[in-house]
Amino acid sequence: MSDPKEPQAPKVFISYSHDTPAHKKWVADLASKLMSNGIQVTLDQWEIGPGDDVPKFMEKGVSEADCVLMICTEAYVRKADDGKGGVGYEAMIVTGELVKNLGTSKFVPIIRQENGGGVLPKSVSTRFYVNLSDEKSVEEQFKELLHKVHKVPKVKKPELGKNPFVGELGGGAAPAVVPVEVKVEDASAMYAAGLAIAQRGDLMGWRKLVQKTREPLAKNLSTWRSAYEGKAALVADLPRILTEGSSIYSPLMSLAVAGAVSGNAKFSNQTSILDELIGPAGWNVAGMTYLTQIPSALVFTFQAVHGAACLFSGELMRGVAMSRARVRDSYSSQMDELFKQPPLVGWPYSLNERPDFALSYLVGLFDNWAWLAELFGSKEEYKSSLVAYYLGLHVQELANLIASGNDAVLEADGHMPLVPIQSLRIEADQGSRSYRLLVHSPEEVRAIWRTLGVKDAQMAAAWDKWLSLTLRAMTAYRGQGTSWRRQFPHENLLKDIRPEGAGV
Known part of the structure; x- marks a missing residue:
């Protein structure tokens, strides 16, 4: 027995x-x-x-x-x-x-x-x-x-120690914000249930599950926020605080990602979740920025995790399509494509507009959201997929500059790319895995610019200038370019996929 x-x-x-x-x-x-x-x-x-x-x-x-x-x-x-x-x-x-x-x-x-x-x-x-x-x-x-x-780690992860600089901020002192316990529905169960429903094509069952999942979220988020209301937060605490807030919406995000990777076309388009994330019912827009801008940080989180899942599943253009969805700007209320809004693509207000914090926060979600392990298998695969998605967004940003007639900035100093590739800190082997994910389907890579009306020859002519501009921006941003390998993982993209006019 x-x-x-x-x-x-x-x-x-x-x-x-x-x-x-x-x-x-x-x-x-x-x-x-x-x-x-x-x-x-x-x-x-x-x-x-x-x-x-x-x-x-x-x-x-x-x-x-x-x-x-x-x-x-x-x-x-x-x-x-x-x-x-x-x-x-x-x-x-x-x-x-x-x-x-x-x-x-x-x-x-x-x-x-x-x-x-x-x-x-x-x-x-x-x-x-x-x-x-x-x-x-x-x-x-x-x-x-x-x-x-x-599912036993080969090397046990050590316990998180205490921050030796707690209370220090610009030479002064500030009380550390006490973590708030977050209780939410099991996001892993939502992911598994959503995947099963989508794969069998049960549209009615899907709608019921979505409704049940999203019903308590806005109220739960406001309740969680109340514990922090009126309290200043150390910059170092912001990723942890955002992880708490975004975890409340993790069940809904896991459900949407399950639909996107299910292989069933009826469930692949999950852009409707963006409206849920950017505008929680009853949300108070007054207060400290790190709290009031949590909804835009939720959109940032979802687009990144969704994009990584799409790259992992070999669906580059599905991730790109999500980045082109029109989303309301949290300050002006104007609608614009997601990838054109810095806070939504990598400069979240809730993280003090720090892309280095943003990418570190995204990678850290793997340790907090068990359903990511169900999808990606390992943290290395998850990070490789994240990096691959952001490399794709970097390609798209150049294509958009050309399509909009703004490619003159390629010759100028001081232009900061919207896609925070300078914060990826990619190791050589990680970059190789990410690059393979990106070029899995050369035709989908070419579709990034072709769907914007940009010709292959235009991309080929601008590519080296775009990489040089990005490197200059990386050097200017907190000196991060000084420690970067001089080669980008996707440096030879225009040669490797051999589009027309790429000079190969």
Whole structure:
């Protein structure tokens, strides 16, 4: 009898191609080893026989599994990229379409290739993988897999210590604002429920769930705000305060993101949430800026997380389309496209218009919003996707300058790009992963400027000037350009995707 105190064993489904009898045996041995380490494995060799419906077996196994292990031999990768799920046992291959439609991070590539190669199917090319090709490192890599499946961090995150400078502000003293406990509906449950409803196309069920989720949010946000009303906040406290406020709306955001990545076109457009975020019912616009501007910070938060989810799912233009939605300016009440409003794209008033705080705040959400782990799998994938989205916005900003006839600023000093790319602080390996996500579909990248009426040759002619201007702006903004690698992750974009007139 199992110990009731033990957590439920995670379920794993193994997807592989029947390359050779020896390979089948290797897969079976791996499955047995996983079983002996507390993981419930579904394997075709154990479950089905002549006359059984293989596609239905796979559909059920994938949907019920916590993780799907894709055994990536050279033959498997080739068939997955060709979209050949096939018939019979070849239906066990996970195609790119399936990964996209499920909108989940449950797929984990397992490399088994000659010479320890690391070739992955395009649909999962940027994801965490385990390489079991090299006998010398197989045990270490297998342990890495166990950590992933059991959801146990390889390295325990230390406890957050106290700020040694609490109370110091410009040489004077100010009391630190005491954190407020935030109690909201389980956003992870909302994400899972929304994803299931959207994938089965239940429009009525979706509307009911949205209505139920959003009903208490405006009141809850105002109640939370009252604990801070009239209190000055240290600049260093602003990201933590915004995390508390935005977490109240996290269930609604998770629901909207679930619809966007569900693979069902009826649920992919989630721009209506912007009206909910920018104008909570009964919101008091008088008071301290860090509080009164929380609604615009909610829009900033959602557009970024939504954009990252779209890039992770291979839907660049869906994220771009959200950034082009028209949103009411919180001060003037004028309507304008989201990406043209600095507070909504990376300079939030609630964070003292500090883009470095803004990007750090976005990355930190992964530690507070469990549903982000359900979607992205790891913090590294989440950050890579965020960076990829902002690189896309950086491309769009140049296209908009050209389309609006304002490209003369490319020759001028003092112009600060709206997209705060200077705050991304991208490491070399992180930049490479983000860039692969950005150029996953070259046609979608070209659509960024083509849908604005800008020609390929115009982008190619302006690209180097745009990068130079951005570097100058980075240097001017708090000296951040001085520590940046002189190469941008997307520096060779116009060459790599080979648009017409790019000089390649």
